[in-house]
Amino acid sequence: xxxxxxxxxxxxxxxxxxxxxxxxxxxxxxxxxxxxxxxxxxxxxxxxxxxxxxxxxxxxxxxxxxxxxxxxxxxxxxxxxxxxxxxxxxxxxxxxxxxxxxxxxxxxxxxxxxxxxxxxxxxxxxxxxxxxxxxxxxxxxxxxxxxxxxxxxxxxxxxxxxxxxxxxxxxxxxxxxxxxxxxxxxxxxxxxxxxxxxxxxxxxxxxxxxxxxxxxxxxxxxxxxxxxxxxxxxxxxxxx
Numbered sequence: 672x673x674x675x676x677x678x679x680x681x682x683x684x685x686x687x688x689x690x691x692x693x694x695x696x697x698x699x700x701x702x703x704x705x706x707x708x709x710x711x712x713x714x715x716x717x718x719x720x721x722x723x724x725x726x727x728x729x730x731x732x733x734x735x736x737x738x739x740x741x742x743x744x745x746x747x748x749x750x751x752x753x754x755x756x757x758x759x760x761x762x763x764x765x766x767x768x769x770x771x772x773x774x775x776x777x778x779x780x781x782x783x784x785x786x787x788x789x790x791x792x793x794x795x796x797x798x799x800x801x802x803x804x805x806x807x808x809x810x811x812x813x814x815x816x817x818x819x820x821x822x823x824x825x826x827x828x829x830x831x832x833x834x835x836x837x838x839x840x841x842x843x844x845x846x847x848x849x850x851x852x853x854x855x856x857x858x859x860x861x862x863x864x865x866x867x868x869x870x871x872x873x874x875x876x877x878x879x880x881x882x883x884x885x886x887x888x889x890x891x892x893x894x895x896x897x898x899x900x901x902x903x904x905x906x907x908x909x910x911x
């Protein structure tokens with residue numbers, strides 16, 4: 672069942688690992704087949720160097736296992752919520768990558784400080800509110816997905832334009848038009864988080880204030896030249 676998708680999700684998980692965004696078993700990638708209403712996700716607690724395509728787990732949008740020898744990732748309910756809320760998303764990634772997680776643990780958003788950020792994310796990458804005690808004690812992973820969706824609605828941020836979030840006290844989630852694209856967004860999120868933290872460290876002692884976000888004009892220019900209606904970056908309008 673969904674053998675091609677299993678292969679794609681396996682390759683995306685391995686790309687995540689090879690990119691250095693995960694150590695031990697701290698991360699997962701999933702990919703969805705919208706027509707079937709099923710998605711494929713990494714098995715829970717399995718080391719990356721042991722993974723095979725056959726070990727990927729098929730689940731439905733309620734998080735129930737449909738096929739697979741292993742239990743799906745413990746984050747499966749979060750992925751399910753995001754797939755329901757963001758119908759354009761065909762891949763979801765979660766990591767505990769160092770710099771993005773540092774921002775999440777601090778409970779602060781990733782501001783759009785430079786053009787690297789603006790090439791991928793249209794404005795700040797938001798940080799959610801902390802989960803409430805009853806949410807933690809209830810369906811924790813599902814509520815994690817719910818607080819992500821809530822954050823985008825309250826802040827009026829388009830999930831198509833900023834395909835990333837920082838979950839307060841936890842870590843980053845990203846999504847994309849494919850599992851591979853979701854991994855790419857996770858890589859960019861980590862690198863821009865690193866730039867933001869190091870930039871603010873560099874500013875200490877040289878300025879009365881920390882690094883300032885870029886202007887709206889530069890943000891618009893860099894984001895829209897890749898993703899806007901008249902995008903011209905890449906070959907023949909490609910965003911790659």
